[in-house]
Amino acid sequence: MLSKSQISFVTSLQQKKFRKQEQVFIAEGEKVIIDLLASSFVTQKIFATEFYFEKYRHLKIPSSTECITVTETELKKISALTTPNEVLAVVEIPSYIVQESELKNSLTVVLDNISDPGNFGTIIRIADWFGIKNIICSPDTADCYNPKVVQASMGSLFRIKVHFTDLPAFLKKNNEQDKIPVYGTTLNGENIYSSKLSSNGFILMGSESTGIREELTKFVTHSLFIPSFSDGENAVAPDSLNVAVATAVVCAEFRRRQA
Amino acid sequence: MLSKSQISFVTSLQQKKFRKQEQVFIAEGEKVIIDLLASSFVTQKIFATEFYFEKYRHLKIPSSTECITVTETELKKISALTTPNEVLAVVEIPSYIVQESELKNSLTVVLDNISDPGNFGTIIRIADWFGIKNIICSPDTADCYNPKVVQASMGSLFRIKVHFTDLPAFLKKNNEQDKIPVYGTTLNGENIYSSKLSSNGFILMGSESTGIREELTKFVTHSLFIPSFSDGENAVAPDSLNVAVATAVVCAEFRRRQA
DSSP, X not given: XXXXXXXXXXXXXXXXXXXXXXXXXXXXXXXXXXXXXXXXXXXXXXXXXXXXXXXXXXXXXXXXXXXXXXXXXXXXXXXXXSSOOSEEEXXXXXXXXXXXXXXXXXXXXXXXXXXXXXXXXXXXXXXXXXXXXXXXXXXXXXXXXXXHHHHHHTTGGGGSEEEEOOHHHHHHHHHHTTOOOEEEEEEEEEEGGGSOOOSSEEEEEOBTTTBSOHHHHTTOSEEEXXXXXXXXXXXXXXXXXXXXXXHHHHHHHHHHHHO | OOOHHHHHHHHHTTSHHHHHHHTEEEEESHHHHHHHHTSSOOEEEEEEOHHHHHHTXXXXXXXXXXXXXXXXXXXXXXXXXXXXXXXXXXXXXXXXXXXXXXXXXXXXXXXXXXXXXXXXXXXXXXXXXXXXXXXXXXXXXXXXXXXXXXXXXXXXGGGSEEEEOOHHHXXXXXXXXXXXXXXXXXXXXXXXXXSOOOSSEXXXXXXXXXXXXXXXXXXXXXXXXXXXXXXXXXSSOOXXXXXXXXXXXXXXXXXXXXX
């Protein structure tokens, strides 16, 4: 049976403050836990139903991971989901160092103030699909260990390195030293389909409502635009794409060129 | 002041049953209402704060639309949003007829069982951006007048015709008569970047968890696949893209070829 302190510990991890203090976060769901256990992330505890442990008895769970059998009712008490799954894990927050040599020869997504957890999680999933290994975020981007981000990333969080850093300083240093091209999508950029795209670079995405913040636009070396094919029959045209959708269209076009 | 019956009427529209019965739905937010008023949709009522009516006094509101000034507290009572905007409208559900001549010469998105309202709304927005005028859905797809769909579509719902129909019968008839190409995205399709794509066609998208249902796969004339660029360094590879993201990548590629 779950103790009150166990319940309050796990539910506290829905808040960033406690995740930061304890340096752990929660991950839920069968598929997500398969991806977690196949990754280098350290799993402290797994809370799951008897049914789950029986069904997944072939899964390699490290001996250092504490396995706790719970009922569905107990799981509901600690879950961040409205419809809890059979399993919830408490996972250590990893610490990554930005490897500049890795960034030099690859594509990297850079996020400026993406506050919606669902969009952020979807972007992590997109990066994973398109073989992007690093995402570099402004500190005001959502926390990647927020349960909603973890959920929306569908296990991709365990394969991608997410970094938080002071973006103006980071991009300034890049433009002075490494000179990795910085692609920004803006409403007045060059049509992406007729632009020259390099095989390495930073793909900088800003928030849907405010775009890339002005402080950062000066570091953009190539300004891109995804053309709209709306025919203007209507008085009002669509003014933007969802930020995750735009990220996907841009990443797909970079990868198409290299295929 | 809002009466109890007004409050219960508007909040009842969060449920499909009452939307169907009354043949109206709700739309919220400044941008969404601008798009609504520029469209051919009939707005029955606008509930807004004094501040809103003052700020938007230049907006052309038809004389048949009832304008009701409310306080922010009152708006909160009728809103479907956790953070209500300044304005909420009650809008008539339009009735559309599928124009086969229109479908013959254009791209159309066809949705099989897309149950998540956020994804559905995002797909409506994507269709709008890529100049797609019709979306044809299976009856078990989310209701396009669900407040979450309206919100996620960001006003695009007012520029797109969304139809609900029996998809097997619809696609069977198409394959026998009109013979519009049917493109389905599947895990074993042809790489979209090396496939021949026509300028007209149905882009059929299935649910993320189950894909296009088997009953429909036999109507797919061209099976496509968005290649993953994940390098397989990890034990587990990403197995899918979010359905709205996949729709965007496919639509973008069709349009790129025509540009």
